[in-house]
Amino acid sequence: MRLSAMSMPQAGSVNFLDSNGKPCPAQMANILLGTNEPDIYGSCMGDMFGKCTSHCDTQVDCPAARLFPTDEIHAQPNSRGECNCWQYSHATGAGFWPLAGCQASQPLPKMWEDPGCVGTVMQNWKQTAQLAYAKGYKYLSTPLVAENLDYAKSFIEHACGCSGGQCSCQDASCGCPVYVGFHFYAYDCMPEGTGGYETLQERLDATARIMEQYPFVKGAIINEVGMLNCASEDKNPICVPDSGRYPANQQKDHSCPTTEDLPHGMASFINGLMDRIIQAQTSDGRKVVKSLSWFNANQDGGVYNLLLFNSDGSLNEAGEAYLSACSRWRGR
Structure with missing residues (x-):
């Protein structure tokens, strides 16, 4: 939840060092996004994905997960769903880990129950925000929640000093997030049948209510959007890959097949979610979604093949749909 001065590039800088220590030719934005998925326990990436949902409390009986397993026999977590996720792998989000000053072993998903x-x-957040502001960042987002928009709302109210509908802090200079960050994934190539579109609409509506209650909030940044390759899991949106009706390992290109929900496969899903995003607005006419990032990966982190390009660099059908939908959104 806190970054160091060395790990935070200057806003607007070019050729800053990425997480691998290599120069990046992009220009760093002036918005700092909050920590990743503190509202769920998450899972360890790699060969235990979906099965290892906690770090080990002790080093006894603590099998190591590997991000890139070298054989076809995948390791398993211990009987408590724990593993060594730090040595050869990493977790999906901050909710997986302990934090000094908090009581629970995995405190962040339920931290609002622990005042300390x-x-x-x-x-920690205020210190990070002060550093970001000093480095030229003009805007902050809430943590990037996996599912719980109430978590994001509570974070705004605490960070911005809100009481009785009034907030003492309303910008980055004092640590106030003005963007709501969240993720959205549908399941098993059935966004209608498993309630995916309904879930997206609920999150859009929740963001609109936050914007209406706190007008300084500018809107939503949905920085992960995609389709999870598993059956729907209501309690914790982390699942075991290939466990649904349409497992990716049995589909052409490991993507969504043509179904009643998706007559054009993944392209239909993209059009369906973008229709809802384009239409989402507050009661006073402000657009809810300010930014969206498709999870452009192939079976990484439990998703289907979400790549927008063919191997030769040309757009595939999903890519064509994404380009067309973004053009519609820009024209509104």
Whole structure:
């Protein structure tokens, strides 16, 4: 929940060092996104994805997960669903890990029940926000929640000093997020049948209500959007790949097949979600979604093949749909 001065590039800088220590030719934006998925426990990436949902409390009986397993026999977590996720792999989000100053072993998903933990997280956040502002960042987002928009709302109210509908802090200079960050994934190539579109609409409506209650909030940044390759899991949106009705390992190109929900496969899903995003607005006419990023990966992190390009660099059908939908959105 807190970054160091060395790990935070200057806003607007070019050729900053990426996470691998290599120069990146892009220009760093002036918005700092919050921490990743603190509202769920998440899972360890690699050969235990969906099965290892906690770090080990002790190093006894603590099998190591591997991000890139070298054989076809995948390791398993211990009987408590724990594994060594730090040595050869990493977790999907911050909710997987403990935090000094918080009582629970995995405190962040339920931190609002622990006032001491809330105080620790907010103190760390304020320090990060001060550093970001000093480095030229003009805007902050809430944590990038996996599913719980109430979590994002509570974070705004604590970070911005809100009481009785009034907030003492309303911009980055004092640590106030003005963007709501969240993720959205549908399941098993059935966005209608498993309630995916309904879930997206609920998150859009929740963001609109936050914007209406706190007008300084500018809108939503949905920085992960895609389709999970598993059956729907209501309690924790982390699942075991290939466990649904349409497992990716049995589909052409490991993508969504043509179904009643998706007559054009993944392209239909893209059009369906973009229709809802384009239409989402507050009661006073402000657009809810300000930015969206498709999870452009192939079976990484439990998703289907979500690539928008063919191997020769040309757009595939999903890519064509994404380009067309973004053009529609820009024209509104």
